[in-house]
Amino acid sequence: MIAMFDSGLGGLSIWRAVQATLPDWPITYLADQAYCPYGGRSKVEIIARSLKVGRYLHSQSASLLVVACNTATTAAVAALRQHLPIPIVGVEPAIKPAAAASRTGRIAVLATQATLASERVQALLDKHAGEVEVLRRPGVGWVEQVEAGELDSALTRARVAAVVQPLLQENIDHIALGCTHYPFLSPLIRELTGEQIALYDPAEAIARRVDSLLQQHGSDSIGDRCYRFITTAPDTQPMASMLPLLIGHGHAVESLNLE
Template sequence: MFDSGLGGLSIWQAVTRALPDWPVTYLADQAYCPYGPRSQVEIAARTLAICRYLADQGASLIVIACNTATSAGVDHVRAALSIPVVGVEPAIKPAAAASRSGRISVLATEAMLKSRRFESLVRRHAGDVDVLPRPGVGWVEKVEAGDLTSPDTRRLISEVVTPLLSENVDHIVLGCTHYPFLAPLIREMAGDGIVLDDPAEAIARRVVTLINGKTPSATAGAPYRFLTTSGDPHPMAAVLPALIGHRYAVESRPLP
């Protein structure tokens, strides 16, 4: 499993709850984080390189736990690798289907909102529902730092969420895997009348389906490995307790 950084841990939590006996390796591409401002070509190349690395490490299934990386690179990865590859996409389809007001918002990175895949999702699944795309500028960096509740984080979220309250939006799609870690603040500002759509549980169900009938490795206890492409693993190790509630050792794996 990999993400541009630590956001994919929201997917990691759902997958490890669904498959407690399976060992999972999580790679955070913190040397290149955030992906949002980067070009689609660069993100696609990086996604393929990381997935090749994980396959070479013995992965039997890869989860691209990043909406931006999925939009840019999942097709290239699936064409290059023979193992199952699960991507993550904004939950536009269920949000649009459940919307009563006919207006939903998608919060995501700039790269995701500018991608052809996002345009395709809206065209195929939104129907007559109005979709209001909004970039969460600076949000990824706040999650990477484990800064989930500070006044500055609150300000960044309020700048995006508060204006939506006058737009008759009844669903907010969390279109970046970092954003569920900011959901408590988003919920506080949005109120109970707006549904937050997070695809993590759906991704976990998909993973379970793909490995149905297979057995985990003989190693007991479902060992979890955490890797970062940053040269210094200590910042990631320091933030893990704030995001997933546990301390784990982190290994540095700089990739070309």
């Protein structure tokens, strides 16, 4: 079984890509909505919570764990790899390919404040940005709008425009999406940028990495397309109502108390 978690529903952008790449594998997705969003929490909190979630998913016979959250990856992926005996796949902004492809020498990374301020992102910049200038911008309120299912409301459009519109005057030619919630807002971003600015969503690269690791570790699908969706919130209805919008079909949702 492939397991993945996020603070909320953003990681479903990764779920879609993994399911399309590995359609015969069972996948368990856990949305830690009782603690959402992670972006405003301390590194210590995020590590402790990620370990609790990771240990639960490992106990459910996971063959591999996807940390489908940029904030949790930057804060906790090292701790997860230290404490769990299964392959761990994290997500991070596509700074390397964006910087390599830039012709203007200026790119943008959109992510939560916690991700943008992390040592992991700074290490990516130091290693891959070179002479390219990288503008780091938080998507203020974006996670909350996706969690609420408001992918095209007036407020969502205003919040996206407040971040993206100023970038159009900055001579950037690539935008790396550094939060798994943000791809759900790609249509609104694209309306503002047009086709002249490339958008980097890491979902397909993550799916290829999952496939590669499963093959390396000799893991075989049990042939059961069982998809589990779990929320740590007491009420499952909000998540259940969002699944058709975000992954194209409905599914039962379980509630899990991890306290």
